[in-house]
Amino acid sequence: xxxxQGSPGEVRFTIQVTRKETGKVEEYNMxxxxxxxxxxxxxxxxxxxxxxx
Amino acid sequence: xxxxxxxxxxxxxxxxxxxxxxSAAKLCFHATGGSVAAPGAAxxxxxxxxxxxxxxxxxxxxxxxxxxxSDTNSGxxxxxxxxxxxxxxxxxxxxAVAASGSDINMSNGLVLTAGDTVSCSSLTYTALSA
Numbered sequence: 001x002x003x004x005q006g007s008p009g010e011v012r013f014t015i016q017v018t019r020k021e022t023g024k025v026e027e028y029n030m031x032x033x034x035x036x037x038x039x040x041x042x043x044x045x046x047x048x049x050x051x052x053x
Numbered sequence: 054x055x056x057x058x059x060x061x062x063x064x065x066x067x068x069x070x071x072x073x074x075x076s077a078a079k080l081c082f083h084a085t086g087g088s089v090a091a092p093g094a095a096x097x098x099x100x101x102x103x104x105x106x107x108x109x110x111x112x113x114x115x116x117x118x119x120x121x122x123s124d125t126n127s128g129x130x131x132x133x134x135x136x137x138x139x140x141x142x143x144x145x146x147x148x149a150v151a152a153s154g155s156d157i158n159m160s161n162g163l164v165l166t167a168g169d170t171v172s173c174s175s176l177t178y179t180a181l182s183a
Contacts, residue, residue, distance in 0.1 A: 020168035
């Protein structure tokens with residue numbers, strides 16, 4: 001298999017956390033990298049973890 | 054060689070994803086252990102502007118969210134993942150969170166204690182890089 005990969009999606013956000021105990025405000029510049037979906041392992045009986053009922 | 058998408062294609066991809074968020078989306082922060090199919094309980098939940106495409110701008114490769122409501126009573130835990138969900142709590146986007154700049158000390162992670170207020174002043178989403 002080729003190891004060439006596409007660019008993942010990206011979410012950027014700036015969040016502020018105001019601490020309940022002190023009232024201090026902390027600011028964080030953050031980046032969210034979209035994770036690839038994990039492959040679903042198939043059981044011996046043909047079912048997988050996403051099967052219901 | 055790497056694939057390059059046109060600006061129009063990148064905008065279309067971003068709009069298609071944000072369209073799935075519907076008109077009452079929310080930004081959630083989670084501890085470890087979830088997935089896009091089952092993101093798990095949120096440490097903090099911040100409603101986005103109630104508008105189509107999750108309140109995000111449209112027509113650009115990068116979409117910008119409108120005003121976001123704070124969560125004034127967070128749960129306790131270390132933030133490891135985030136999700137953008139529909140009003141029905143279906144995760145459309147799910148991923149890992151990290152500091153975007155080395156100038157921020159995140160060595161201990163973003164730890165929330167119960168009752169903290171979490172606000173978001175800026176949120177953008179890009180489906181495809183150039």
